[in-house]
Amino acid sequence: MRKRVAVIITQYWLNSHADVIVSRLLGELGYKPQVELVAMYVEQVTARDLSRELSVRHGVPICATIEEAVAWGAPERPVDGVVVIGEHGDYPWNEKQQHLYPRLRFMQETLAAMDLHGIRVPIFLDKHFSYNNTDARWIYDEVKRRGIPFMAGSSIPYTDYLPHFDRAFLQKGRIFFINSHGGYESYGFHGMEVLQALAEHRHGAELGVASVHALSGDEMWQAMDRGEWPEALMLRALALEPELAGRHPRKECPNPALFVVTYQDGTMGYVAQLDKFATRWSFAVQDDEGAYIAAYCNTGTERPYRHFTRLTEMMEEMFINGTLPCRIERNLLTTYLINSAMESLYLRRPLSLEEWNVAYDPAPNR
Template sequence: MKKRVAAVITQYWLNSHADVIISRLLGELGYEPQVELVAMYVEQVTDRDLSHELSAKHGVPICATIEEAVAWGAPERKIDGIVVIGEHGDYPWNEKQQHLYPRLRFMQETLAAMECHGIRVPIFLDKHFSYDNGDARWIYERVKSRGIPFMAGSSIPYTDYVPDFDRSFLQGGRTFFVVSHGGHESYGFHGLEVLQVLAEQRRGAETGVASVHALAGDEMWQAMDRAEWPEALMMNALALEPELSGRHPRYECPNPALFVVAYKDGTMGYVAQLDKFATRWSFAVQEHGDAYIAAYCNTGQERPYSHFTRLTELIEEMILYGTPPCPIERNLLTTYLINTAMESLYQGRPLSLDELGVAYDPRESYS
């Protein structure tokens, strides 16, 4: 008998995160699920909604509240896992250009329902914990204190690298440069997750980040002219896109940004947001001296977006066996990174992360 899952969703439409994850759990998109979706909560229904059509097709009820979805079948047969997708929808933006998705509220109501009905099951939370670092810490502390298997974050770090390379090279990495695209917050988070999954492989456990500095527009290129960040590594990463050969984003990217991450051990990380120029997540990593490797993340460029197949498999594995694919601390740290980067863009200065210390061993999936 398959384990049973409830989904908590903001909006559900073609190619939304709900579609490319939850539709797979329903057996759509050529996917054969190992679990059974038994209930959904969908907060906003638009004229392009898919949830009602798929609800009728698969016999999965749409519940009126988060508690109803989480408690579906209780007490006789409680659910075995929860998928929370607080991405997309008609929610406000703040002055820092952060989209105020209700992930904290979704998690508060989910955890309250679990407590009320005596449920302790794995939870997947799509992308970063929250746009607010305090809210993110609240989520982290609650799931840790309850011993709840918890997975969050991006689909991109779980893709294959092209070309493949000897992972031991990352142990000596001192400078990590990721090329990203899309919105500064929405896709910048993916870029920071790619950065962190590479940087955490350097020798020793992750000891944390000292500061984040975000540069935008001409300020980014002026800093490049002063050799304050490694232009050569950016070009090495971009060279993996044949159509960009010989082209420089300085002259073609309308709204660039650079996230500069200074780690406490002296390692440097960079994420260049090159929307309307780059089209994939690529990276270059340099040791001491001139040795470097470069590769890109092999994401599916068109529907059904194959990188979400791997993500869905990992979600199912956590629900089936209770073991997340990475420490929760990685996702907490990348949440801090994107939130601090957006704050730095807003304030126009580097910001310290000393008071938000996050250290972890990447070899431990859960502690």
């Protein structure tokens, strides 16, 4: 008998995160699921909603509450896993340009339902834990306290890197430069994910992060002119996009930002947000001797967005076998990184992460 899962969703429409993940679990998009989706909760239903149509097509009930979805089939045959997708929807923004998605509330209600009905099953939480570090830590602590297998984040860190390179080089990495695009928070998080997925492989990792500093607009380019960040690495990574050959974002990127990450061991990480210029996540890594590698994340740019296939497979592996693709501490740290970057951007000064330090062994399942 296949494992059974419930999904908790903000909105469900074409090419939304619910669509590219949950539709696969329903057997859409050419995907053959290994688990059975048995219940859905969808908080906001819009004119372009897909959940009602797919509910009828696949015979999957839509529940009125998160508790009803999580407790579906209990006590005789409770669900074996829960997928929480708190992305997209009509939710407010704060003064730091953060979208206030209800991931904390979704997790609180999910865990409360599990406690009430005596359920202990794996959870997947899409993207970062929360826009607030205190809330993120609450989620981490509560899941760990219950001993629940927990997977979070996105598909981007699990894509193939092209061109291929010897991953052993990452052990010597001292400077990690990531080119990103899209919104500061929504896609900047992906840039932080790529950064941490690479940086955690270095010798002695992971001791954590000391500080984060965000620069934007002319301030970013002036810092480059002063030699405060490695322009050459940015250009080496951008050169992997043929259409960008000979072009510089300084002249063409309208609202750039740079997130500067200083690790406890002195390693430096950079995420350049180059919206309307870069079109993929590319990176360059340099060692102490000046040698470097450069590559990009091979994401699918058109429907059905093949990188979500790998993510869905990893989710199913967790539901079936309890196997995690990475340590959840990586996702906690990347949550802290993007939240601190957005606060630094708002306050226009560096921020210490001593209060939010995360040290971990990057080997999964230890």
